[in-house]
Amino acid sequence: MAMAFTEKRTSCPTECTFTETDWNVLAKYWYPVAKSEDVMNKPLPVKLLDVELVVYRAGDKVVVARDLCVHRGTPLSMGWMDGENIVCPYHGFSYAPGGQCVAIPAHPEAKISPRLCLTVFPSVDRYGLIWTTLNGEEETVPPFPKWGDAGYVSFIAPVIDINGSAGRQVEGFLDVAHFAWVHTATFADRHNAFVPSYKVTRTGSGIHTDYLSTVSNYPKGMKDPSPAGFKWLREYDVYPPLTARLVVHFPDEKQLWILNAVCPVSARKTRLFCPISQNFDKTLSVEDACAFNLRIFNEDREMVENQKPEELPLDLQTEAHIMADKTSIAYRRLLKEMGLGKQYTS
Ligand code: FES
Numbered sequence: 531m532a533m534a535f536t537e538k539r540t541s542c543p544t545e546c547t548f549t550e551t552d553w554n555v556l557a558k559y560w561y562p563v564a565k566s567e568d569v570m571n572k573p574l575p576v577k578l579l580d581v582e583l584v585v586y587r588a589g590d591k592v593v594v595a596r597d598l599c600v601h602r603g604t605p606l607s608m609g610w611m612d613g614e615n616i617v618c619p620y621h622g623f624s625y626a627p628g629g630q631c632v633a634i635p636a637h638p639e640a641k642i643s644p645r646l647c648l649t650v651f652p653s654v655d656r657y658g659l660i661w662t663t664l665n666g667e668e669e670t671v672p673p674f675p676k677w678g679d680a681g682y683v684s685f686i687a688p689v690i691d692i693n694g695s696a697g698r699q700v701e702g703f704l705d706v707a708h709f710a711w712v713h714t715a716t717f718a719d720r721h722n723a724f725v726p727s728y729k730v731t732r733t734g735s736g737i738h739t740d741y742l743s744t745v746s747n748y749p750k751g752m753k754d755p756s757p758a759g760f761k762w763l764r765e766y767d768v769y770p771p772l773t774a775r776l777v778v779h780f781p782d783e784k785q786l787w788i789l790n791a792v793c794p795v796s797a798r799k800t801r802l803f804c805p806i807s808q809n810f811d812k813t814l815s816v817e818d819a820c821a822f823n824l825r826i827f828n829e830d831r832e833m834v835e836n837q838k839p840e841e842l843p844l845d846l847q848t849e850a851h852i853m854a855d856k857t858s859i860a861y862r863r864l865l866k867e868m869g870l871g872k873q874y875t876s
């Protein structure tokens with residue numbers, strides 16, 4: 531269970547790359563900031579929505595806090611752990627896992643004010659990732675039900691940093707017309723560019739798309755064992771603002787689940803975390819699967835890093851749309867309804 535906070539924990543940083551309106555909306559949601567296995571009893575610096583954070587393990591708890599000592603603003607990620615407490619390297623203040631300062635070595639006898647406290651954010655460990663929220667309450671981490679299922683092999687694809695906006699990246703993940711152009715070296719085919727009509731529905735808080743096509747998901751160079759005329763179903767679910775999930779249905783009820791979970795580091799920097807679960811090829815070499823996914827991510831990255839404007843335009847008049855963009859259009863509308871993209875409205 532996430533801790534309940536009633537007050538706004540933090541506000542838009544002064545050198546913020548987002549508009550203040552966007553930042554206030556985005557800060558209400560949960561994002562992954564690190565792979566769970568990378569969080570040790572050692573401070574790890576990360577950044578979310580332009581806010582510098584420090585992440586560490588204190589006993590069985592994972593702490594996510596502002597990377598800022600309240601004494602003189604030194605990053606605590608430069609410090610070290612003393613048992614469950616984090617120690618600032620400048621004057622040695624130490625802070626308990628709840629954020630409270632518990633030692634001021636220059637004045638060991640003095641009573642410590644309860645106001646000497648780090649800003650600590652709620653965190654949860656889901657699908658091998660540490661998720662947090664800057665100002666959110668209720669957890670918004672989307673369901674990824676096959677993670678941990680004994681019938682599936684689950685792993686996290688290599689984490690990549692993209693010099694592009696999270697909105698552009700997520701829309702690229704939902705885009706079905708680019709396979710035949712961007713992914714020809716990995717799984718798609720330039721001669722199969724046609725995008726059949728598909729259905730997009732609004733779910734409770736998100737979007738669901740069922741896309742049926744003949745685009746195979748087998749890696750290039752591997753013999754495609756699917757029966758002639760096999761139709762591939764790709765089910766997309768958007769968990770706004772910035773998480774999306776894809777289930778690819780292979781022949782014989784085999785499934786590949788991919789969670790596109792981004793950390794919006796800043797308005798123009800995005801860290802992509804991608805938990806994957808699949809119930810075929812149990813002998814799968816996770817190394818090979820990671821290498822294959824990394825090639826796909828890099829193909830996508832090249833597009834996302836070069837699109838202009840860098841932010842996703844939410845005013846539908848700004849860019850041209852085709853039938854194949856139905857999911858993207860619904861996604862842009864949804865983000866706008868959430869109060870994002872104000873800079874694009876007149
Ligand atoms: S700046 Fe951290 S203890 Fe002084």
Ligand SMILES: [Fe+2]
Binds near residue numbers: 712826
């Ligand atoms: Fe792609």
